Amino acid sequence: MGLGILDTALSGLTAFQRSLETTSNNISNVSTEGYSRQRVETATRREQYTGSGYVGSGVSVVNITRSYDQFITGQVRSSTSAYHDVDSFYTLSSQIDNITADDTTGLAPAMKSFFDAVDTVANDPTSIPARQTLLTQASSLTQQFNTLNTRFGELRDQVNTNLETDLTEINGYAKALADLNVKIVADIGRASGREMPNDLLDQRDLLLNKIAEKVDVNFTNQTDGSINVFIGNGQPLVLGNSASQLSLQSSATDSTHKEILLNGQDISGLISGGELYGNLRFRDQVLDPAQKQLGTLAMGLATEFNSTHQAGFDLNGDPGLAFFDLGSPVVQVTPHAADDNLLATASFVAPSSSANLDTSYRISITGTSPNAYTLTNLSSNTSQTGLDDTTLATAAAALGFSITFSGGSLTSGDTFDLSPSFNAAGTLKVNSAITNPKQIAAASSAAGVPGDNSNALALADLETKTLMQNGKASFTQVYSQLVADVGSQTHAASVNRTAQDTLLKQATSAKETVSGVNLDEEAANLIKFQNAYAAAAKAVSVASTLFDTLIGAVR
Template sequence: MGIYSINESASAALKIAQAGILVTSQNVAGTSVEGYSRRSASTIMDALAPNSLMLNGSSFAVEGFTREYSSLIGAQLLNQQAKSSNSETLVQYVSTIDSVIADKSAGLSSAITEFFNTMGKYAADPTNKALATAITGSANVVAQRMTGITTLVSQLKSDSSTGLSDTVRQINTFLPALAAVNQQIVEANSPGNSAPSADLLDERDRILANLQKLIGGQSLINSDGTATQLVGGLPLVERGLANTIGINGDGKSLSVSFKQSNGNITATQTIQGVDGGQAGALLTLKNEFIPKLEQRLNTAAIGLVKVANETIVDTDSTSAPIRIFGFKVGSNTYSDFNDSRLTVSVPSFNVSTEVDVKNLYDSLGSAAQTETATVTFKALTAGQTVIIGGLTFTAGANGASAVQVANAFASLAVGDAAGTINTRKSLGTSAGGTFTSGTLAGWSTGGPSSEYVAFTSTSSNQNVTNLSASGTGVTPTISTWKEGYTGNSVFISNQLIAENFLSIAPTDPLMYYNGGNLLNPKISSANANTAQLKSSLFGNVVADLVTDVGVQVATWKNTQKANDTVLANLKDQRDQLSGVNLDEEAANLLKYQQLYSASTKILQTGNQMFNTLLAIMN
């Protein structure tokens, strides 16, 4: 082997050492970067090395850099991050309300039990003013406990809405970032470039991990290295094009707005079933967990008002008798379900048996079921009657320029082609309220043909007359829906709900007696005893509430533990392949430093030999 080949080999070894020191330094620095994948330098040491001048000789060369990565483990890790984030979010949001409801000493159950026990004691001695005072005291405790729980539920509802909005904002930040990385990967694969850098691929995976934590879905790595993010089968990012996520007008579902390359939105479609990541958890709370809590609490509140107030026979003031419980709605306090001030009359109902309580509970179902239907104005002729979503519509004379809406329609909303709900406009409470085309934003002559006017009502049979498309210049549709309330949904319409529940029991014990005469109690012994016998009904209602919350939260906690265990195992597997071991890197650094030192010595020796040879020749 000649001096020339010795120098070339040493030079190649020097490059190998430099490459090794470079990747080792990168690996050490990468330990502080989440999602960093270890790099290694690939070398050749044989006759095929590009600097080998002899067929039977050997030499060295840096072939390239390798990103240590497993696509299988990476895909499994992404999917598991969505599950772990989902269960973690659920447990985080409900931990407070779980501890309060499960607290026997400060919970609603103990307060209701004490109230009915007091009624039982009073039944044995209705002339005892101290026991009458105890009724007021125990009623106040029930109201305080109910207020405490409903406040937590309201806070949970508010936090869920705020969290969902914040999650959507974060998602819409990561989507264009992923599209930008995809575009850089495409450019790196273009002719003249070798391949995308490892840093670029790591950034791609970091963004995908964040998206999985936020919304879940499917993260696909394409053959060219770009990523596609799907949710419910709908693309959020496809190579260099990013769509946007939005919250629908109902606040309980998400939609995808599809964009063109110029940024214009072409269509919007609701995502059917978001069950992963933070967004999936928050939608579960809003659509399932919170409505069930409200349903249980509303059942207890309405039942308490019914049972407690029916024990009173007040001959002192038949126009404004004393009551124990009621509902504060605006400036009005309702303690009688036959109150003429109620917006919608309440049909008679009983709370005497388990069946009665179950029927009341079932009737208070939240707006989970929705009936929708659409019909164009022009499909109706004068006098024609159609039923849409349970509502009856009668068309007026052809050519009418306005839509007259019956009294029960409380509000009107306008939506655009993308399905976005704009500002809600009230029609007022007077019968025959009128909406004229062109008076609301989003509804104008010559606008998109897919615009619609939506009338919302919880009633089952209302009339709309003079239904016409005249003057709009488009082909409008009327879209109606009614919430999934049944039976006694009038409680919801009147806002006779747990959130408005309060104690109105008299503070003066003499008010429990007609004319202040202790021998003429307004709550008879028989009525008090009847009320006390119904305590088991409310015990079951509250027990069901505790069970609903406790079992669900326990399930989520167990799921979280399982998901965290799987996630930790997958991270360990990834770290074994892609992670950086500082001890190993320290050994590599020492090896490459020694190679660097040996290479420089060989070059120095070769240079000395060459100089010596020149000196001899001279």
């Protein structure tokens, strides 16, 4: 009898000791990121049959498990990815929104001041101070164009830095996951699959959440306990103990445009979710369109003002010079050609009119021998078809560029996307040949009639004329459209960010309810297990006394 009681009591001591150790571990890790509360699972030992019935033989520690819900954990991971996507998009978009819509950093006040100066010259065309003010305001306007373009370039550098940082962190997480796979497989094998290495599994879930902050991530469980991890639209990041390598590479046609490579393959278009996608979306949906629109406005303003200014005469009776100089901005070209050796070279050509200027175009090869092309405006989705080499050159020049092909063969189906305005705002300046306010062509004839302001009035009228977008928009309206587009996307991102933040907090709260450590609950468990341990120890003492009594009786 004493031995039976002793064995049962000792099993209780062991079970309650494990429970106390596990509870202590929970309390110690209350602030550990990613830790899941653990609990001891127990089961009664097989009872023993006696002539008077079955007698229990104590308790066994079956397993130590973590409080874990796969569905809720997956919800936290997807919410994390969605939130960090919209958060990074909003953070970057709001910067453009602030600089374009602000009364001091935006372009609208500078354009207003410039045309006010033109009005002043029209009101007093012989006034040298008024003419000098116009030159000063023109210089300020071009500087504002340059400054905005520079700021856009700085934001692009920031995006590239963010991408580089994110990829470095993802590569580190992937390597750590591959190493964890090896350890988890070994530990599960050591326990013959009956017990799980809880701490290692928590570390793996935490790494998956860290990756989810950077990019959308999914995984599949393997029979040996390891996982295969995929990002974006199913690109493999970790396969067992092998981690892939992400890297950043400049586009072949634009050193500032970065592409994301996975083991050397471009996956930029396959990325979704997380900070990576938020940065890419901002670049492609907000930054690039805004910079192109700004450049198109610079081209349109310079083209129309030059044309009108050159139609007049200055105070010396000389024909007006081109007032603005667009310089030689680099034309952005993105080829999609079958022949890798084919080189498309585009150069800037000052357009003769602003009516058909837009942000982006596409040249499609529709035939060879002889060559045939289609030129499409990607903004309005209008096309000029049936062009040959000569008519393509004429049509392209009207839009601000020329293009030549070399080094390879054109193939039907090849396309080339171009943006002649992409860098135009950065090169705009006042014509350096205009060094004297007398050179402002305010008159409409060379006769030198005092007070002739006909051409100055024509220049002032340019402010409100709808000369751009096929006669549908003025210069001010083009810029207002830029501000409105950026503002609407920023506002939508703000609303979405708030919603995703709420969803993430709800998912995190649900996970904490299931897996988090509650100190009050653990303190209560500590007392319960302590008392149970003391009771089991008392049973051991009683069993010892009974055993001693039995031995004494035999003697």
